Amino acid sequence: GAGVSQSPRYKVAKRGQDVALRCDPISGHVSLFWYQQALGQGPEFLTYFQNEAQLDKSGLPSDRFFAERPEGSVSTLKIQRTQQEDSAVYLCASSLPRTGVSSGNTIYFGEGSWLTVV
């Protein structure tokens, strides 16, 4: 596709419900990132994939958060037993084959999935 696509754009979940957020990166982009952005804050790193390998998950806030990218393209961020503090915008981003930003690649963000837990 032309850009990073995320779905759903908006999700309201009852506390305790499981949610799944989908990210379609730009075609051909090897690197994929998930970020969490709370209201009024900057994005905070959650996890990073290179192809299907999850190379860094140090930012996942708890074991209720799980991300996968089984075929190296589409990724899903799953949150189990949602809590109110999980309410945030979840941003997905992708970049070209060379790893990371230090090599000069641009990281492109999707529009985000807005999660509200009630």
Added chain:
Amino acid sequence: GQQLNQSPQSMFIQEGEDVSMNCTSSSIFNTWLWYKQEPGEGPVLLIALYKAGELTSNGRLTAQFGITRKDSFLNISASIPSDVGIYFCAGHYNNNDMRFGAGTRLTVKP
């Protein structure tokens, strides 16, 4: 948590004025980036800086990578109404983890 201190938190300026915002960190970064985010959208990259001391321009935007590698500033000259949004600085280590500042919310009055 975030390790970048971004200031100011918000700015209210008149159209045509120049704007300056900055980020500082207690840690050294290899790359500094500046993003703009508008309501309901994801961040869009404005300028990327890869070397200490580097000064880069993109139209009316100018950004510099501090010599100590612990700070960066972004200037916007002759602001226009469409400059409205939240500007984020981001720093990058050797891994793939980018750290973002809390943002500067810019309002431009016509």
